[in-house]
Amino acid sequence: MDRRTISRLAHAHHPIAAPVADESVARLLARATACTEHGRALDLGCGEGGWLIRTLTARTGWEAVGVDLDAAALTRARQTAEALGVQRRLGLHHLDAREFTDPAGFDLVLNVGATHAFGGLLPTLDAAREHLAPGGRVLVGEGFWEREPDRPALDGLGADRDDYADLGTTVDRVTADGWTPVFGYVSSRQEWDDYEFSWTGALAEWALDHADHPDAEAARAAADLHRAEWLHGYRGTLGFVTLLLRRG
Template sequence: MDRQRLSRLAHARHPIAAPLADESVARLLERATAHTEVGRALDLGCGEGAWLVRALAARPRWRAVGVDLDAQALTRARETATAVGVVRRIGLHHADVREFAAAEPFDLVLIVDATHAFGGLRPALAAVREQLAPGARVLIGESFWEREPSRAALEALGAARDDYADLATTTGRLVRDGWTPVDGHISSQQEWDAYEFSWTGTLAEWALDHPEDPDAAAVREAADRHRTEWLHGHRGTLGFVTYLLRRD
């Protein structure tokens, strides 16, 4: 089935499409926007706009731009922004994040669990350097190895050992590239488990509630497969870190 539709269904109860709890998101956004009362934020791979809508709701003098290839997710982002009362301060663009260029720089750029669109963490950061205003922050989320991955974990993820590094190595590479972590968050096992239960459970329940839908069997199969890959593969092996970075 359409992978974008599958993702929208899976994240219906967890619009922050990453293993972070609401309180973790709130703290990161507070730190990421505290340096200026008036600012501009850009979310590359914004999906349904959950990060930006929350940022704008907390910062009435900020404006934001979101970019994503999923047109229906952008429609939902606009609907949510309207309901929250921030739609006049957000611009949503149906475009490839690698090709998006704005006329003005941004005070905050977000790329949370979307670095794959650029080919990885470091290429993503290299791509946004020219988008940053002086003193800007980058809020970027990426996976890392909590422990040496087993063959079962790699097979479950469809990944290679070199796709990620451990946390120290990952952070060291960023520092050598000229970035300074000024804050961050390592997702707990509880956050990971809540995210995975929501992802798989929402899909399974949708399939149970829509047995006549042509995609019902595929959705249920995706939920069952992902649950097995998580519980018998990468649980406890794959970590997730969200950095708040500044350029040196």
């Protein structure tokens, strides 16, 4: 079973692919889009379009564009948009986010939990800068070390110590790169637990409900491994911060 299929099944009950609850998503988007009644949003790595679709349902004057390499996730995004009646304001591109171009700028550029697509936080911000309209904002979500990671945490994440920094250093790097945080949100332990139990539970439940499927055993094994890596590895070590940024 390929990684994208596993991720899609695991996010069945938690479409936002990050440890951020629905009410936190709504709060972040309200701050991010409050600058104008009519705007354009771009999600570089949109997956099933959770952030964009929520933006369009809350802001009837906004349009949105999503870019992702997962064709099946984009299909789900299109179906959800159609069900909510916002599909005419949503454009979806099956494309590597690094290759996307648009001559017009965007009032909001998002990348929450997908900075790996650009090789890290600062390269992601470099890419976002290229798409911003004057006065535009960036909403970016990234991991950070809540505490010094031990070997089980690093092994569970498949990470190196230098892949993340503590929260203060993370924000310092962003500001040194010319950005000003105008809002931010640190996901709670409860949000992390809800996210991880939802992720592993949805995947395990799919395996139980499709016991005769040739991928059922692989799905169950992936759920069991992920749960162990989280509970016995990085739980309480890896944090997650979502920052709303402006230039200057």
